[in-house]
Amino acid sequence: MEMVPTNLTPGRRPRRASRVRAAALAGVVVGAFALAACGGGTSVGGSKDIADSDSQYGFKAETQGDSQITVWVDSTRQPAAEAYNKAHPDNPVKIVTYDGNANGSNSFKTKFQLFDRAGSGWPDVVFTTDNNSASWGSFDGTGDLAAMNKGLVPDDTLSGFADGALDVCTIDGVSYCLRNDLAQNVLWYNKKLMDQFGYTVPTTWEDYEALADKVATEHPGYIVGTAGDAWTPEIYMWAAECPANDVTGATSVTVDTSDPNCVKAAQMLDKLIANKTMSTLSLFGPEFAKTEGDKVLMLPGPSWYGGSVFQGTLKTPAGEIAAAAPLKWSDASDTSTGNVGGGAWWISSHSKNLAAASDFATWVTSQSSFDGTLAPTYPAFSSAASDWVAETQKSGYYANDISEPFQQAAGEVWSGWGSAAFSQEAIWAKVVQAGMTQGKTIESLLPAWQTEIENQAKTLGYEVSK
Structure with a gap:
């Protein structure tokens, strides 16, 4: 699937991290987007x-x-x-x-x-x-x-x-x-349904979580997001400024999935999965469109979701889908997105x-x-x-x-999520998605995620620190 747009603005704002590194992925979105990064040595x-x-x-x-x-x-x-x-x-x-x-x-x-x-x-x-x-x-x-x-x-x-x-x-x-x-992430939502249900579009992740609780009770079956694809960490973990992929040099990376920012994002996902407002199906799998395609109330994700997911895969009628600014964690000084x-x-x-x-x-x-x-x-x-x-x-x-x-x-893509030679998506799929299918929580899988990132990084010659 082709990633559809995301960015405009000649206006620039200072980056929140001094190191120059990653921001996006692009092109075809099917399995793993190999995120980029550093080199070292000679020819x-x-x-x-x-x-x-x-x-x-x-x-x-x-x-x-x-x-x-x-x-x-x-x-x-x-x-x-x-x-x-x-x-x-x-x-x-x-x-x-x-x-x-x-x-x-x-x-x-x-x-x-x-x-x-x-x-x-x-x-x-x-x-x-x-x-x-x-x-x-x-x-x-x-x-x-x-x-x-x-x-x-x-x-x-x-x-x-x-x-x-x-x-x-x-x-x-x-x-x-x-x-x-x-392909920066925004908050997609179905304006027709939000108006029909009398809901206000959230601006913080805390409000988003609270609204999900209401949806679970008042409109069971409707969803506010998905955690069924390999790029899930690039939406939720990246936005929380989880330091799981902080490329600090040509052959060095900092990984700490036990950081409170990683934990809070994992806990939110686990809570929403438990109350069934967070899907665990793949957006482009055969079951999602069939069983949940008309139940999407909100969907944090990249700008290309508009054309590729809603207009293309789900065939959502015109005039229903809207985009809002990225959500912010209340305890963060700035809004960050993935x-x-x-x-x-x-x-x-x-x-x-x-x-x-x-x-x-x-x-x-x-x-x-x-x-x-x-x-x-x-x-x-x-x-x-x-x-x-x-x-x-x-x-x-x-x-x-x-x-x-x-x-x-x-202008709000957090630069602390690096672009390394290994694929975070492949690692997430291997460890976290596989664990989820066994009924494990994302929070419980954070240590295994840490270990696999470290192993992949070291195999490619990275020095790993916390």
Whole structure:
């Protein structure tokens, strides 16, 4: 499933965490979104370190020329590449389609490792539906990916992206991607049902929990959320600022699932699961639409739920679904939200035409539509996002103006949830979801979650601390 939009706003606000790292995931949402992060070491085979502070690009580039560039895209992004060719007839790119690294295929890394061994064959620009490529492709790591913010892409272009949008591919202050789209979490709700039941849309997680208690008593069968998918922690744990995935360096991560913020989120989920207002079915499984699809009162989740879940999978009629700003924990100083998606464009450090590669990547990320067709997902580039949401609003599907909550959420994605080389979603599915099917509470599974994160991190060479 394609993640549908999320972010707007040229207005930026200070980040609440000083370390630069993760925010979103993106593209296809089916199983595990491999969240991104860090690298370390030298190039593949250990032959060289291509970092070069004297270079105009910040790395040792190939001899440059005006050769045609090759661009790898998935089928969903193919129209964007074709639109670029139509708009630039004198400098067309060669388009190659591949799986987009979807569903943890790891094809981007695998293919680049083969090219590294052969010493040739690299494409110039690559799109991925996940964001973990900086973990292996930085010049501090394999050396395969070009630094964007060391001279390759103008600063005024980089500043046009939503606040925090490039965190997901930034390591030690160096950004390696241009974000295609965002997927920040908001509170979706059925306005028709909320009005019918006489309920007020909550603004805090405490109010949300209290309303769930009322729903359980007054309207049994209706649900206020789901905990049946692998990205559940990216919605509830991330929003609670649970330090389960705090990437603190190229090969270091802090994990503490016993933290009070993790515990309170787990306890809330357990309570709502117990009173049957929190579904444990997968949103895209065959049973959810059949048994609970018309019973969704509220649903915290990413912006793409609007088009993909409500309009697409559940076929909820127009004029019923609305979006509200992310919920806030009362004891938190600021509102924090999570992120479920958001793809990215990467430029190869081996490109012999970096100027053309940069022009392509900046063009496709700054458009709200391609050849007259609206982009399938909400752009990470702020001006494109503004245009995108304005056009989306014209569809008449939504019961309110979604632009304000989208815009607010875009600046509230907590940067303390990192982007590591391991997949939090795969770990959650293996440990927590599996335990839930055995009747265990999420709170009781927090220690096992901790252990599995530590094991996965250490296997990949991370130093783990609490």
